[in-house]
Amino acid sequence: MTTRKNAATDPRGHAPDGADGEPAALDGIDGPPEPEIVPLGPVAALLRRTILIGVLPVLSGGYLWQASVIALPERALAVSPRSFPIVLGVLMCVTALGLAVVEVRRMLAARGAATRDEEVAPEIDDDQERITSWRDAWVTFAALVVYVATFALLGFVVSTVAFLICLSTYFSPRRLLRNAIVSVVFSAAVYLLFVNVLNVQLPAGLLSGVM
Amino acid sequence: MDSISSLLAAFGTVLQPEYLLYALLGALIGTAVGVLPGLGPSVTMALLLPVVFALGDPTGAIIMFAGIFYGAMYGGSTTSILLSTPGESSSVVTVLDGYRMTKAGRGGAALLSAAVGSFVAGIFATIALSVVAEPIGRIALGLGPPEYVAFAVLALAATSLLGGRPLKAAFSVLFGLAVGTVGIHAVSGTQRFTYGSLALYNGIDFELVTIGMFAVVEVLFVLGTLKMAGHTRPVAAAGKLYMTMNEWRRSAGAWGRGSVLGFFVGVLPGAGATMSSYLSYGLERSISKTPQKFGRGEGMIEGLAGPEAANNAAAGGALVPLLTLGIPASAATAVMLGALQGLGVTTGPLLLRDNPEFVWAIIASLFVGNVMLVVLNVPLVGLWVQLLKVPTALLSPMILVISTVGVFSLSRNTTDLTIMVVFGLVGLALRVCDIPLAPAVLGLVLGPLIEEQWGRALVASRGDWDVFFSSPTATVTWALAAAIGFLPLIQKTLRRARERRSPVRGTTR
Numbered sequence: 001m002t003t004r005k006n007a008a009t010d011p012r013g014h015a016p017d018g019a020d021g022e023p024a025a026l027d028g029i030d031g032p033p034e035p036e037i038v039p040l041g042p043v044a045a046l047l048r049r050t051i052l053i054g055v056l057p058v059l060s061g062g063y064l065w066q067a068s069v070i071a072l073p074e075r076a077l078a079v080s081p082r083s084f085p086i087v088l089g090v091l092m093c094v095t096a097l098g099l100a101v102v103e104v105r106r107m108l109a110a111r112g113a114a115t116r117d118e119e120v121a122p123e124i125d126d127d128q129e130r131i132t133s134w135r136d137a138w139v140t141f142a143a144l145v146v147y148v149a150t151f152a153l154l155g156f157v158v159s160t161v162a163f164l165i166c167l168s169t170y171f172s173p174r175r176l177l178r179n180a181i182v183s184v185v186f187s188a189a190v191y192l193l194f195v196n197v198l199n200v201q202l203p204a205g206l207l208s209g210v211m
Numbered sequence: 212m213d214s215i216s217s218l219l220a221a222f223g224t225v226l227q228p229e230y231l232l233y234a235l236l237g238a239l240i241g242t243a244v245g246v247l248p249g250l251g252p253s254v255t256m257a258l259l260l261p262v263v264f265a266l267g268d269p270t271g272a273i274i275m276f277a278g279i280f281y282g283a284m285y286g287g288s289t290t291s292i293l294l295s296t297p298g299e300s301s302s303v304v305t306v307l308d309g310y311r312m313t314k315a316g317r318g319g320a321a322l323l324s325a326a327v328g329s330f331v332a333g334i335f336a337t338i339a340l341s342v343v344a345e346p347i348g349r350i351a352l353g354l355g356p357p358e359y360v361a362f363a364v365l366a367l368a369a370t371s372l373l374g375g376r377p378l379k380a381a382f383s384v385l386f387g388l389a390v391g392t393v394g395i396h397a398v399s400g401t402q403r404f405t406y407g408s409l410a411l412y413n414g415i416d417f418e419l420v421t422i423g424m425f426a427v428v429e430v431l432f433v434l435g436t437l438k439m440a441g442h443t444r445p446v447a448a449a450g451k452l453y454m455t456m457n458e459w460r461r462s463a464g465a466w467g468r469g470s471v472l473g474f475f476v477g478v479l480p481g482a483g484a485t486m487s488s489y490l491s492y493g494l495e496r497s498i499s500k501t502p503q504k505f506g507r508g509e510g511m512i513e514g515l516a517g518p519e520a521a522n523n524a525a526a527g528g529a530l531v532p533l534l535t536l537g538i539p540a541s542a543a544t545a546v547m548l549g550a551l552q553g554l555g556v557t558t559g560p561l562l563l564r565d566n567p568e569f570v571w572a573i574i575a576s577l578f579v580g581n582v583m584l585v586v587l588n589v590p591l592v593g594l595w596v597q598l599l600k601v602p603t604a605l606l607s608p609m610i611l612v613i614s615t616v617g618v619f620s621l622s623r624n625t626t627d628l629t630i631m632v633v634f635g636l637v638g639l640a641l642r643v644c645d646i647p648l649a650p651a652v653l654g655l656v657l658g659p660l661i662e663e664q665w666g667r668a669l670v671a672s673r674g675d676w677d678v679f680f681s682s683p684t685a686t687v688t689w690a691l692a693a694a695i696g697f698l699p700l701i702q703k704t705l706r707r708a709r710e711r712r713s714p715v716r717g718t719t720r
Binding site: 052077084085129133160171186190 | 389602619625635645669
């Protein structure tokens, strides 16, 4: 297990000493970023399986299909607009299927080990950051969607102030006043910077008569 | 010697108060971003594009970008040393010995060694860049479309296959290339994948993709872990900013080795600052008389001085292919390339011939940026650390606002906002699968260039595919790309063979 642990300290997955075949544990890096493997969590694991086995192959296949039906102009062409996308599409399909096969085999191995009551070594990711609260992540994403949707309609200032107050108060509910003040000041500052200094017209929306 | 007079003339330009102000601004913003975990130099540059386009001055833009580029590295090392929280992946190794030194009360020495080392390396890389730029540029002028395609493919192959996850990184590159095919085909003028949407006619801008996949996704990750992570970070005392004679001596050697190593690794596509810092750490440990002390006890100053020098030198090295060939070797230089194109600069081999004063201004601004950062950062360390006290609950939503306004101001159209959100979701999906995102940005920027040059080569040869192997340069480059392609396979076979010999280790895989 020691080899694994050391590999986990390296976010890009290649421990400097793993390559020369020496057991990394002897002189391996271990330091303050505690080299523990962070479990993926049920939501992320489910998402990962769905994406790798289902979404990416379908997406790649769809791209290849769409590439092969690109409308061709009536004249003779030295280079078809289809050829480059088709090459990419084929390579994408191959890679996506490869990833799917690896994932399916990993799933089967895990299932087989579970029936034999063994423990399988967890996968080591390059990226060890994990979302611990998917609810918070989805709330953030939903807030962004609403913000973007109302950006032009309500205008920059109104939508931004609302977005900032709501999202920051969701994450620190007891600091409503502080959140409100910072949100208003920040929105005004960004508006002035873009409109007056950078000459970028931001949508005025509801406040179009006032500003 | 032509180079030296050109460089001196460029200093005349760069030392104007206006440009010094841009350099200062870039250095400040870059350091701030480097200190805050999450956003890297590439996103910061993408977010600042509206500001840069509003300036409308390519020289000013690149001077600011140089400041951001180096500033992010300085900022990242500061938090690695004091808090054990690396802001950038290139400062992860700095934690190993840097944080131990801080715990042992030598944080000041670690900070000083990192800062001076970055400065030395930055200056070295800039000198090396100015020495090699002209000769490489002259060779580059002799290259045609077939060689260009080969070089770009080599850059992409190296990016995807030299990292830890070849298959995943390869998918990321291909995804970026595929996104790059949306819009009007440069050679035939046909529309592709636009589905009648006017906003897609000119293709999907890399800024939208970069901001969506990095800034939005990073905020989702930060806020998605906020409740577990807690709101405060313990800040260790830095101690006094001085090094003993012994520490100076030990650092100096490491700086020198790190600078040379970092520069050459940085020139290579796909390697970059992160890999150079790991290689430098490995080098320092393997030549040390006491390798067992690295990352243990009070830490070894070499293990921090070397990588810090190496990652800064690599940032300089990465500019070599960008300025001479117009081929970016990393996400950060890809954003720079996109910005230059957005400002109407013709990038590629002709840049140095047609716009030499511009290239020399960049090089001169790197010197200025380095001096500015060392002056700015060593005394202001305490101030930068205070930045971490800004509550995440407010800071992260603000980053989303800046992302949205940045995207909106680039095109003044709300479809682009939707595209940004969609790429936020795509980036999240890829990141959950542990698929690296940076190769996609590189693919997106290089894709249209590759396709255009490929088209030109085939038009010139009247459709004869032999044109891609018509010159020795092209053939050798293709061979290299193919060799890199087979590398993971070879490594796997070797590993299997080794495991068969030592069955005990086989169980850990």
